[in-house]
Amino acid sequence: MERKEAEQRIEALRREIHEHDHRYHVLNQPVISDQEYDAMMRELLGLEQEHPELVTPDSPSQRVGGEPLPYFEKVRHTQPMLSLANAFNFEELQEFDRRIRRLAEVDGVDYVCELKIDGLAVSIRYEEGVMVRGATRGDGTTGENITQNLKTIRSLPLRLRDAVTLEVRGEAFLPRKEFERINRQKESRGETLFANPRNAAAGALRQLDPKLTAERALDIFLYGIGEIHGTETPGTHTESLDLLSRLGLKVNPDRVTVKGIDDVMQFIDHWREHREELGYDIDGIVIKVDDLELRERLGTTAKSPRWAIAYKFPAEEGVTVLRGVEIKVGRTGAVTPTALLDPVILAGTTVQRATLHNEDFIREKEILLGDHVIVKKAGDIIPEVVGVVQERRTGEEKPYQMPTECPECGSELVRLEGEVALRCINPQCPAQTREGIIHFVSRGAMNIEGLGEKVVTQLFNADLVRGPADLYDLKAEDLLPLERMGKKSVENLLAAIEESKQNSVEKLIFGLGIRFVGAKGALILAQHFGGMEAIMAADREELEAVDEIGPKMAESIETYFDKPEVKETLRRLEAAGVNMMYKGPAPVQRGDSDSPFAGKTVVLTGTLESMSRKEAADRIEAQGGKVTGSVSKNTDYVIAGEKAGSKLKKARDLGVDVVDEQAFLAMLEG
Known part of the structure; x- marks a missing residue:
């Protein structure tokens, strides 16, 4: 066959195979037999073998191919993949709804409810309709490049139906039937069985050889858009899911858009009863605000979007025997007791260890060695002992005494004022x-x-x-x-x-383990000071002046960097070539720097006649100000409308400038 003719036939075969993949793996509506499909694939492979220069990354032949990788490259997400906050009961969902309505200043909100698939979160990028990269969630900012492994998922198109550029998020998972098939094979070979489908899916996607990934028939549901170009931007999440479906991506059909939190709970109640009828595992329901513009206004915290929450189904519980207690000393010196248990199956995994929290918890629950204890997985993840079955006591159970000395260094364990944990205070432990x-x-x-x-x-x-x-x-x-x-x-x-060594400095700050400084605090420090040298030179007053750095954190930071051994460690890290500067995007700076609100912290109280409080906040923030909900010594202005209450009184007590509505309007005009 001549090259031109082969090129035309290859393109026609690819279109047909892509369409049949979509019908079979996404729509579950095949229109040809397996034999006809296999014949087309064999013809395509034969033509590509004759004309290797015509092979493209989006060819169906590339779903399983290539040499094993030596390691996974790091991939930075164009938009962070944030984790969701959790709710475990209706009251927490009601609080989520109240918070949304209060922040949005609306009476009711439309929510989209989706099944929370128990799989592995991934991000996939298409450029002009062609899949170019796939990655794990990783730490939310940076994941691992698993493109070749994701290409083995036949329900995931290698080419979209339109030539759009798109980063889409989804959940890769292993269907139950496939999980059972794999475990039957492992059992016949005398191999250790997988504990649950999620573990099997995660292991498959992190295989360095994509051929091994292909041996497990993974599936995927897509549920969100990170960024999109080349088509009209949707206005709601419902429209986003419809768009993904039109592009040929697999979207879970078991979703609903509802008005208000009561209808959300009905959806949850239904799937709590019927989850076992699905062909895959779910561990809850995800609830999202439908209006995308409202989502933008609600924003995110350092870890989670404010506009979404995951309702987790009640954790599975089990009863087993407490055989012993192991003590672990953490990096801050806190001592944590861990229960050593007879094996018990919880949420598909075998549990032999569970947290006992602290000494007070053991006493409060009257837990004895040899007791039959109730164990559950907190959030379906972390095993914990939650109680004792006292009716099953035999009289042979014995009390457990927490140690008085550190099991690692022998130093005396102490309980600091206001803390429940015992702590080793030996810095050389x-x-x-x-x-x-x-x-x-x-x-x-x-x-x-x-x-x-x-x-x-x-x-x-x-x-x-x-x-x-x-x-x-x-x-x-x-x-x-x-x-x-x-x-x-x-x-x-x-x-x-x-x-x-190339990490932006906030990773290093967080890694140093400064007390009270989490990932968000590390990022705030890095963005404000720009580098390690400036942070080390800052005194407590300078640190407290930084937004969201309170007195307790400021004292901890100053004390930490005053230690000679810390200075020596940082000197050695810098000498080794570890980056000491902030490399991320600059914090968003909006508005005109000449505005009286630029860089100021403002509190709104009372009712304004000329605009709503939300409009006032937007205008202040557009001019570079920051609007907060409480008055403190760091507040620059309090805008007081009619019927201003306790915030006005506190502002006067603290000597904060109080601005009435007329003066406020004048300030907005400069």
């Missing part, structure tokens, strides 16, 4: 040092691939690493003698350590 390094390399911090808890413990026990800076001194000859450290593993680990 090896457990705290080891846990601090584990935190430093974790995904939310320096995100060093391959440095998990077991590897860090190996390095620590071998006296190769005693602090974060030691990681950057590691050499191949240090690592090769360690257990399960082959040449390739060592090369990958050293490459990941080297790559971490």
Whole structure:
């Protein structure tokens, strides 16, 4: 066949195969037999073999192909993939609804309810309609490139029906029938069975060889848009899902748009009763504000969107026997007791360990060694002991006494004022040092691939690493003698350590483990000061002047950076080439810097005649101001309308400038 003729036939076969894939895997409406489909695929493969120069990334032949990858590259999401806040009862859903209506200043809100698939969140990018990249959620900002593995999902089109540029989010999962088939095969080979479909799906997507991924028939539902170009932007989430469906993407049909929170609860009640009828696992319902413009106004926190929430089905509970208690010392010195249990199956996984929280909890629940205890998974994730079945006591149970000395260093354990946890206050405690390094390399911090808890413990026990800076001194000859450290593993680990040097400084700040400074606080510090040197030089007053840095956090930061050993660690990190500057996008700065509101913190109280409070807030923020809900010494202006109440009184008590409506309008006009 001549090249031109082959090119035309290949293109025609690709269109046909894409259409039949959509009908079979998305619509569940096949119109040809498997034999006819296989014949088309064989013809396509034959033509592409004759004309390899005509093979394209979106060809159906590329769903399973290519050499195994040495490692997964990092991918930065164009828009963050935030996690959702959780609700566990109707009262929490009602509070979510009240908060939405209060912030939006509306009486009622339309919500979209969707099934919460128990799988793995992924992001897929199409450019001019062609799939170019797929990634895991990762830490929400940066994921791993799993493009070739996602291409094995036959319900995921390699080419959209329109030539749009789109980043779409979804949940990859393993259907129950496929999970059962895989476990039957593993059982016949004498292999360890997968605990649940989610574990099997996650493992499949993180295979370095896509051929192994293809052996598990994964599926996917798409549920959101990160960004879109080349078509009209939807106005609601419902329209977004309809658009995804028109483009050929698989969207879950079991969704509904409702008015108000009462209808949301009806949807939840229905699927709580009927979830076992589905061909895949769900662990709750996701509730989202439908209006996309309203979502923009509601915004997000550092971790979660304010316009969505996940209702989690009640955690599965089980009863088992408490055989012992293990004590773990965390990076802050807090001592946590862990229950050692007879194995019990919860939510599809075998549980042998569960948290006992603290000494007060053990006493309050009257928990004894040998007791039959009730265990559940908090949020279907973390096992915890929640109570005792006292009726099953035999009289042989014994009380458990918390240790008085640190199990790692032998120092006296103390309980600080106002705290429930026992704490080791020895700064040289090896457990705290080891846990601090584990935190430093974790995904939310320096995100060093391959440095998990077991590897860090190996390095620590071998006296190769005693602090974060030691990681950057590691050499191949240090690592090769360690257990399960082959040449390739060592090369990958050293490459990941080297790559971490390029992180923006907020990752380093969070990784240092400064008390009271979480990921959001680290980002705020990095954005405000621009780099580590300026943060270290800031005194408590300068730190407190930063939005959202309170006195407690400011004191902790100042105290931390005053320590000689911290300064030495940072000197070594910088000498090793670890970045000390903020590299992310600048915080959004809006409005005219000449405005009297630019850079000011403003509180609105009372009723304005000329505009609503929401309109007033928007105009202040458009001129570079920040509107907050409470008056403090950091407030610059209080705008007082009619019937202003306690906020006005507090402003006068603190000496904050109070502005009436007429003066407010004049300030808006400059």
